[in-house]
Amino acid sequence: MPAQTVPFDLVDLAEVRRALQRRDDAADDHIDRTRILVIINGKGGVGKSSLASAIAVAIAKTRRRVLLVELDEQGNNAEDLGYTKDPALNDDGAAQKTAILDGKPLQPTGTARPNLHVVPGGALLEDIVEELYCQRRHARMRATQRGADLPTPDDNAWMGMYAAAIEPVRDDYDLIILDVAPGSEVLQLQALVAGDSALIPSRSDPSSRKGLRTVARRFAQARELNEFLRILGVVLFATNSSATKVQAKIVESLQKDLRGAAPVFEQSIRYVEAAAVKARDLGKVPQELRSSEEIDPALRKSMKLLAGDYQSLSIEVMQALAELHNEQEGEA
Numbered sequence: 001m002p003a004q005t006v007p008f009d010l011v012d013l014a015e016v017r018r019a020l021q022r023r024d025d026a027a028d029d030h031i032d033r034t035r036i037l038v039i040i041n042g043k044g045g046v047g048k049s050s051l052a053s054a055i056a057v058a059i060a061k062t063r064r065r066v067l068l069v070e071l072d073e074q075g076n077n078a079e080d081l082g083y084t085k086d087p088a089l090n091d092d093g094a095a096q097k098t099a100i101l102d103g104k105p106l107q108p109t110g111t112a113r114p115n116l117h118v119v120p121g122g123a124l125l126e127d128i129v130e131e132l133y134c135q136r137r138h139a140r141m142r143a144t145q146r147g148a149d150l151p152t153p154d155d156n157a158w159m160g161m162y163a164a165a166i167e168p169v170r171d172d173y174d175l176i177i178l179d180v181a182p183g184s185e186v187l188q189l190q191a192l193v194a195g196d197s198a199l200i201p202s203r204s205d206p207s208s209r210k211g212l213r214t215v216a217r218r219f220a221q222a223r224e225l226n227e228f229l230r231i232l233g234v235v236l237f238a239t240n241s242s243a244t245k246v247q248a249k250i251v252e253s254l255q256k257d258l259r260g261a262a263p264v265f266e267q268s269i270r271y272v273e274a275a276a277v278k279a280r281d282l283g284k285v286p287q288e289l290r291s292s293e294e295i296d297p298a299l300r301k302s303m304k305l306l307a308g309d310y311q312s313l314s315i316e317v318m319q320a321l322a323e324l325h326n327e328q329e330g331e332a
């Protein structure tokens with residue numbers, strides 16, 4: 001097979017290459033590169049989906065238009081926002097599959113809350129992941145056939161398939177949140193090439209910190225196609241210590257893992273498992289349950305505290321995005 005031929009069963013990347021080029025060109029025209037927030041960690045169960053839903057609801061409540069996209073087969077956003085049984089909203093990943101495999105703009109299935117549009121994850125993402133692995137293999141083959149050690153950014157245009165699907169809807173939203181599966185390298189690369197900044201939740205245990213180092217490596221790869229990508233910050237998740245000394249020590253080691261490249265958010269999310277489990281069961285985020293009759297009085301206090309954590313964190317996230325925006329305006 002000649003080096004430049006795309007096998008007939010792979011998605012043609014010509015339009016993806018054009019979309020990435022358009023985005024690079026538009027960078028000179030002050031496009032807002034702070035709208036797409038990736039929530040990512042190479043480790044599972046560190047709070048990515050809980051944060052994605054809670055922050056999305058908090059920011060949509062301030063009348064900003066928010067799009068929440070789940071790049072995960074688990075479909076946890078549908079659970080957290082309570083639309084698992086709504087077939088109109090919960091399409092099992094069909095909208096995402098159409099956008100990525102047919103090269104169309106990403107279309108939400110509907111609104112889970114006022115101002116909060118969703119593109120759900122689900123089992124159909126398996127087909128996307130399969131395509132992405134084939135694309136990656138093809139990119140490596142192209143490089144080998146040229147006698148190169150590594151694929152060039154042009155070979156790696158496949159990493160921009162999500163970016164190409166998201167770019168046409170960027171201006172429709174104030175914030176687009178991507179909640180990314182921990183175990184899929186190819187989806188993580190897609191999100192990091194599509195994103196403007198990344199929020200990294202981490203627990204304080206050693207294996208979560210290992211997940212952080214994995215993300216740091218993927219950052220470097222993604223930056224080859226997305227030089228604007230920034231780390232917004234690390235969020236300490238499900239922490240059971242309010243002791244300032246312990247927190248400071250954890251923050252210090254997190255910063256070491258990321259080689260000082262990321263600030264750690266002041267607001268952490270406390271460990272209150274029963275409240276978190278109840279919220280997901282009820283399909284509501286903690287802020288929506290802070291004084292709800294739906295929950296046992298014994299849980300109300302911890303739900304309120306958890307809701308407060310998410311609320312303060314969401315404000316801090318909005319401030320960090322505004323600062324990033326100002327920095328970029330200053331540089332332009």
Ligand SMILES: Nc1ncnc2c1ncn2[C@@H]1O[C@H](COP(=O)(O)OP(=O)(O)OP(=O)(O)O)[C@@H](O)[C@H]1O
Nearest residue numbers: 044045046047048049050182238270271272273276
């Ligand atoms: N504040 C909390 N305290 C303790 N446990 C929590 C808290 N919030 C959520 N959890 C629990 O942590 C688990 C992981 O949460 P979540 O699904 O948000 O993480 P994730 O990083 O998205 O996971 P995955 O990698 O599987 O996508 C869930 O089972 C949830 O019940």
Ligand SMILES: [Mg+2]
Nearest residue numbers: 048049072076
């Ligand atoms: Mg998740």
